[in-house]
Amino acid sequence: MLDGIEATRIIRSKFPGTKVLVLTMHTVQIFSDRAYQAGACSLLPKDCSKNELFGAIKDCSLGK
16 A cells, blocks of 8 residues: 555656645654655645645745
8 A cells, every 4th residue: 555655755756846745644753754755845734724735735836
Protein backbone atom coordinates (compact mmCIF):
# COMPACT_ATOMS: atom_id res chain seq x y z
CA MET A 1 0.00 0.00 0.00
CA LEU A 2 1.26 3.45 -0.92
CA ASP A 3 1.46 6.07 1.82
CA GLY A 4 1.46 9.85 1.41
CA ILE A 5 5.21 10.17 1.81
CA GLU A 6 5.95 7.67 -0.94
CA ALA A 7 3.21 9.13 -3.16
CA THR A 8 4.75 12.58 -2.72
CA ARG A 9 8.20 11.24 -3.58
CA ILE A 10 6.89 9.54 -6.75
CA ILE A 11 4.87 12.57 -7.88
CA ARG A 12 7.80 14.94 -7.38
CA SER A 13 10.25 12.64 -9.16
CA LYS A 14 8.01 12.17 -12.21
CA PHE A 15 6.62 15.72 -12.27
CA PRO A 16 9.16 18.01 -10.55
CA GLY A 17 7.10 21.15 -11.08
CA THR A 18 4.05 19.73 -9.31
CA LYS A 19 3.27 21.15 -5.87
CA VAL A 20 2.15 18.58 -3.28
CA LEU A 21 0.14 19.65 -0.26
CA VAL A 22 -0.16 16.83 2.27
CA LEU A 23 -3.20 16.44 4.50
CA THR A 24 -2.46 14.11 7.40
CA MET A 25 -3.81 12.65 10.60
CA HIS A 26 -0.25 12.33 11.97
CA THR A 27 1.01 14.95 14.39
CA VAL A 28 4.51 13.67 15.13
CA GLN A 29 7.40 15.79 13.89
CA ILE A 30 9.18 12.91 12.15
CA PHE A 31 6.24 12.53 9.75
CA SER A 32 6.27 16.19 8.76
CA ASP A 33 10.06 16.08 8.35
CA ARG A 34 9.71 13.09 6.02
CA ALA A 35 6.92 14.78 4.04
CA TYR A 36 9.05 17.87 3.43
CA GLN A 37 12.09 15.74 2.55
CA ALA A 38 9.92 13.92 -0.01
CA GLY A 39 9.06 17.28 -1.60
CA ALA A 40 5.81 18.44 -0.01
CA CYS A 41 5.28 22.18 -0.21
CA SER A 42 3.01 22.18 2.84
CA LEU A 43 1.54 19.81 5.42
CA LEU A 44 -1.70 20.29 7.30
CA PRO A 45 -3.81 18.20 9.67
CA LYS A 46 -6.92 16.74 8.06
CA ASP A 47 -9.09 18.67 10.52
CA CYS A 48 -7.62 22.06 9.54
CA SER A 49 -9.96 24.96 8.89
CA LYS A 50 -10.90 25.93 5.37
CA ASN A 51 -8.96 29.18 5.83
CA GLU A 52 -5.81 27.22 6.74
CA LEU A 53 -6.31 25.02 3.69
CA PHE A 54 -6.89 27.96 1.35
CA GLY A 55 -3.83 29.72 2.80
CA ALA A 56 -1.64 26.65 2.28
CA ILE A 57 -2.87 26.28 -1.31
CA LYS A 58 -2.08 29.95 -1.93
CA ASP A 59 1.37 29.64 -0.34
CA CYS A 60 2.19 26.53 -2.38
CA SER A 61 1.08 28.18 -5.60
CA LEU A 62 3.24 31.22 -4.82
CA GLY A 63 6.23 29.03 -4.00
CA LYS A 64 6.40 29.89 -0.30
